[in-house]
Amino acid sequence: MTDRILIAGSGQAGFQTAASLRQDGFEGEIVIVGEEPGLPYQRPPLSKTYLKEANADRLFFRNADFFEKNRIDLEDGRTVTSIDRAQRTATISDGRTIAYGHLVLATGTRNRRLPLPGVDLGNVLGLRSLADAEILREKLASASRLVVVGGGFIGLEVAATARAAGLHVTVLEATARLMSRVVSPPISDYFLSFHSSSGVDVRLNSLARAILDDGTGKAAGVELGDGERVPADLVLVSAGVVPNAEIAEAAGLYVHDGIRVDDMLATEDPAISAIGDCASFPFGQDGLQIRLESVQNAVDQAKCLSRRLVGHPERYDKLPWFWSDQGPHKLQIAGLTAGADHHEIRGGLDDGKLSVQCFRRGELIGVETVNVAGDHMAARRLLAQPAPLSLETVQAHGFDLAALMKANAARG
Template identity: 55%
Template sequence: MSDRQTIIIVGAGQAGAQLAASLRQEGYVGDVVLYGDEPGLPYQRPPLSKTYMKEGNPDRLLLRGESFFEDNDIELHSGTKIASIDRPAKKVVLENGSRRRYDHLVLATGATNRTLPIPGIDLDGVLELRTLAHAEDIRGRIAEARQVAIIGGGFIGLEFAAMARGLGAEVAVFEMGDRVMARAVAPETSAYFEDFHRSIGVDLHLQTGVSEIIDAGDGKVGGLILSDGRRVEADLVLVAAGVVASDGLGREAGLPVENGIIVDDVLQTADPSISAIGDCAAFTHPLGEGRMRIESVQNATDQARTVAARLAKGHSDDGHPPYSGFPWFWSDQADRKLQIAGLTAGADERVVRHNERGGFLVHCFRDGRYIGLETVNAPGDHLMARRLLAAGIELDRATLEEADFDLKSFKDRLK
């Protein structure tokens, strides 16, 4: 029997593909097996609601070309679903019944769109956006759409709204909460984007739910019935009500799950032979409050690199530093680029500023300590905030006030 070790990665998105690449970069010489349930090569998801809608070039989405996996001896199985995990035998069971043994298993299964129990949700023309197949379907329909309704005022919903308005469609957004992007940004940033979307002609409805999607009479969507009884016409509906962790494999295998697969500070599950990374992993971040999931490219990439370094040196968590990747996020909505440095959702105090180039900034504090920055069209300020916060430089409200909230004045603290 061969002594060659095998690491199996379930999920070929940003986290899984990065892990496979990083294992080789770290010098791991065992088998690297990557399973993805979508067809084709691993690709980026963020552009699906942005540039891909305009360009339609799937090759520009690819994380790595086919030759990369061949040259690095990474065994890629696309369009292959893992049905279950046999933990006692240390094997994954494929949908076709075949089994594959692992020495270490990494779950990078990501997230799936939240489903809504609305009558009419299955009508033709009611769409979701998570995969390349979803985006291709939308691109084939959007040019003919005249009245677009979007259920959900988060990043995806607003990015799609701006894109659809740019193509000339009438667009209405229906958000159950009292402001847009409430889970991710400060009230001031929400208000900025609410004003912006209304200025480009988006019909934005807050604190408004959808009780039914109407059949036009031919099995196709014809409009919506709102929670207050009003009827709104629509020939295309995008459901963008957020995502939930794809943690079913872990749950069914008996791993602790709570809004994601629970991992420790080195991203290992309760089973020392299984780790979890990316959107499906629930962990404690030193900048946050309690266990959380972070849905971002940065988090997926940094967690993949962290686990690769650990696994390349052996599976034990002994001596490995805890994961502490610095979080940052972005959203492109028409010509407005929202960037977030840090975990600003826990702020109890905020200060709004504008820079000399017309950028919009919200400095965020918790208990008087600087915890992050939200910006619109202010990339330099965003980058400086990232550098300062990632370096662990402590800033408080009084210090920033003295500097008129100019982060560049603190660059000499960077080593």
């Protein structure tokens, strides 16, 4: 019986698990098997500063020395291909079998492949990895017309950068508003105004029907549902992701929009946990299973799991938070705001800032801000408290979250 902890996936969650295990005093073997070649790196800059500055060195969490000093065996450029739960072994793509005492599935997600004619043409790209970002950066330098399929965070971040670099940019969003799955309507409106006023051609309710061939196997444009053709010499498809859960499913673990775990991040097999983008975990008082795609979630779940593996189990109940940089605007979200039935709004694009407090059934469930870091930090502190804040309490403080936080702190 081995005490080896095997981690599948060398992304944000996989790396953090290994680092936290050493910080928490775990003395056994740690092996990370990661599909991507090279050192683990952070993804958020890939759609932001990296496209402008190509600062690859600054993406890595730690250099090679860190792994050596901390006795973390990084097996990069390989995948875990199957799991034998009875034997507690995993098969690796290089043919080896590795025994584990505990297996951590931190396999993340991959870009959703749209079933569109022409999606395999040259100059049709996706953005998930450093390798993808290198290609995108290179192509952006010579392209003149970019069409982004999908008006979510990543597509809009790239759209803003490309527009600032002088490209003609069109964003096609299938729903009635931008980032509709994750932000409130006032935030969607703010960013619609920003991108439109920057010269990005944003098309809402707009479905891509096909990507057109220029006759040489490269994209010439995108055909819309109504037959209109939008010309392009570069197409970015950014239409969501699917969790990498196949190895878990093949091993008989329950998978439904991610690998299902309990509030300790354990699967139904006590020797296997799942964390980060690939995991579906219970959230809030109703215990609804959700899956999040954020750095906060990957890092906090890795830390929580590490504590359990060194003998200090605790429930995972961290407040979700997120950010997105689009042009000069910093969007920050504290809490989960989908399902809000009441919004309190302050500011707008003319003020260059916006705060949206989101309530459901009279309780504050989240706060979305643009360029108001103070409100975001206050919201994170307030929302992390066990007792929910009522609309009346927030109203009593004139919706000033910073004042509310001070009042709470004074009360002890």
